[in-house]
Amino acid sequence: MTHRRDFLKTALGASGLALTGLSGAQASVRATSGTLPIVGKNKFKLDYAPHFGMFENSAGKDLIDQLKYMADQGFTAIEDNGMMGREPAMQEKIGKELDRLGMKMGVFVVDKGGNGQNTLAANKKEHLDIFLNGCRRAVETAKRCNAKFMTVVPGDFERNLPIGIQTGHVIDALRRGSEILAPAGLTMVLEPLSDTPxxxxxxxDQTYEICRAVNSPACKILFDIYHMQKNEGHIIPHINWAWDEIGYFQIGDNPGRNEPTTGEINYKNIFKHIYDKAKASNRSFIFGMEHGKSIAGKDGETALIKAYVESDSFAV
Structure with a gap:
């Protein structure tokens, strides 16, 4: 989990390509860059959510400027794994700007919710207390930034216990967490990962089983397509099988964990499949852009936007 967070801090972030209706600072960025080929706001079919820092070369370091820049590019959501570590005043400022821009807040990570040193599979009181305290603090964070989803990772295997016993411990802990989140209208999304065995x-399917057992609207699946391509493949059938318990999607191509079109995953087909299935069932999802860039600098930011325009160009 620590490795994953370090990667996200250094490789991910937010914003897009400077288009029409820019603020003064953003117009200056476009005038000096000379590399942004798209004119007019992109009309994405899905709620793609960049991270802060993803397009910092074009939008600058100020977080509010980055939000404005994302909106100018047609992005309708953002996610920020490190939101709980930000000052409450900044959380509120981000929430107000998202509301003003008509953007959705995606996931943030419930810190210390589960890792190698604090695993919910072990059934240790001190680990459970840390997790539940994180859920309580997540409720307050969510109020400030208008969030509805937060990522939870149960942690590592407890190798000295049978797998069924570990699973029971995780279910019990997540039920306790759901009791805190559900009254606030919040959902923790459980993320199966490929970072380490x-x-x-x-x-x-393992996550589906656990969500079924927890049996709460506050506990759903975060289906990260990058991780699931590595761990199980067969992406569209797995989405279909787990559909009723999926609450959130994340994106990253494989190999490389960069933007769509840079690896082996056919995101255009996957996006169309989810779009059609969601429309038929009257559901909607945020798609977190939890990946890096295949090219450095502003050119890489432009290439990233082009990749999303291409992948979002499916027929409806």
């Missing part, structure tokens, strides 16, 4: 939560 020591992680307890690895596949979408």
């Amino acid at each position: 020591n992680l307890f939560l690895r596949t979408s």
